Amino acid sequence: MSTSPLADLAQQTTELLAAIAALSTLDALRDAEASLTGKRSPLAALQKSLGALEPATRKTAGAELQEARRIVETALEERRADLRREARRSSLETDRLDLGDVIPSDVHWPLAAGHPGLVSLTQRELEDVFVGMGFTVADGPEVESDWYNFEALNIPPAHPARGLWDTFYIDLGEPETVVLRTHTSPTQIHLMERAVATDSLPIHSVMPGRCFRRDTPDASHLYSFHQIEGLVVDRGITFGDLAGVIETFTRAYFGPDISSRLRPGYFPFTEPSAEFEVTCTICRGAGCRTCSSTGWLELGGCGMLDPAVLAAVGIDGEQWSGFAFGFGIDRCAQMRHELSDMRALIENDVRFLGQFS
Numbered sequence: 001m002s003t004s005p006l007a008d009l010a011q012q013t014t015e016l017l018a019a020i021a022a023l024s025t026l027d028a029l030r031d032a033e034a035s036l037t038g039k040r041s042p043l044a045a046l047q048k049s050l051g052a053l054e055p056a057t058r059k060t061a062g063a064e065l066q067e068a069r070r071i072v073e074t075a076l077e078e079r080r081a082d083l084r085r086e087a088r089r090s091s092l093e094t095d096r097l098d099l100g101d102v103i104p105s106d107v108h109w110p111l112a113a114g115h116p117g118l119v120s121l122t123q124r125e126l127e128d129v130f131v132g133m134g135f136t137v138a139d140g141p142e143v144e145s146d147w148y149n150f151e152a153l154n155i156p157p158a159h160p161a162r163g164l165w166d167t168f169y170i171d172l173g174e175p176e177t178v179v180l181r182t183h184t185s186p187t188q189i190h191l192m193e194r195a196v197a198t199d200s201l202p203i204h205s206v207m208p209g210r211c212f213r214r215d216t217p218d219a220s221h222l223y224s225f226h227q228i229e230g231l232v233v234d235r236g237i238t239f240g241d242l243a244g245v246i247e248t249f250t251r252a253y254f255g256p257d258i259s260s261r262l263r264p265g266y267f268p269f270t271e272p273s274a275e276f277e278v279t280c281t282i283c284r285g286a287g288c289r290t291c292s293s294t295g296w297l298e299l300g301g302c303g304m305l306d307p308a309v310l311a312a313v314g315i316d317g318e319q320w321s322g323f324a325f326g327f328g329i330d331r332c333a334q335m336r337h338e339l340s341d342m343r344a345l346i347e348n349d350v351r352f353l354g355q356f357s
């Protein structure tokens, strides 16, 4: 019945995303770019056909088209980044030198091999716990647009809530401001957008990664640190599910004598929001200097997805609900291993690194 030129926009978006996912080299991506997002793309053809519409329909159709374009362009940029990484990895592989003939024969074997640092080890352990609970692991870009880091998360420009994050803004002279992500929450937006575009809700994922804040390093803060974000979008999800996941995680990771509690908190992208705390790992709840005699240490934030966030990514809040949480990986390492100063994690002192393998 419908004669709108956008009648199969969703279908075309899905096809474009599939074509992007199928690109296997940077050259192929460069060759295909014009036909995927450029002048020769179906989206450009649709753009032209909008001219024939009534002004009122043209406006909504234009907005729909723009949204589709943004999703496709983001997917293309992510694919480009993946392929670049892949190309670099394989060039490192082919450029490898075999030093077999060069190393003198009196070297004492075996040479000491390195091992991943404490943050990577901690990240793997956290991922293992969540994978055991049925979550998948995803990641997102460390450099974000203002829209992903703030606006889509219900934090408009100049909103006082931006003060919660000391942000590195980067002026690249582009129309959009670029930021080093201040938290892993923007990855929630990428995941939800992709699930909408590919019609693949529900989501049960964790997203670990590096974040940046304009903080002066001290015993418990670094300007570059790591978080792990959790996101569940499904039918009939309640705050009870959130509390259950947090408690199950806490016991699985810290041990059966450590438990969690949720205290009312505020985040613009969750409602209601909570701070989540775990039994102080130093005094096991008795009260000490580290926990200011409360017996509890704050680990992260969480809450039910705010309807404004679901709306920003085009998810129907009547059908779907969900929760998110985010907490510090470095903080977990600090608590689990009783590190008195978090700066040890970035100083690369081999006497420290050697203790964890």
Ligand code: PHE
Binding pocket: 182, 183, 184, 185, 267, 270, 273, 300, 301, 302, 303, 324, 325, 326, 327
């Ligand atoms: N992103 C928040 C922070 O870094 C934590 C958070 C994540 C809160 C998910 C709620 C939901 O402060």
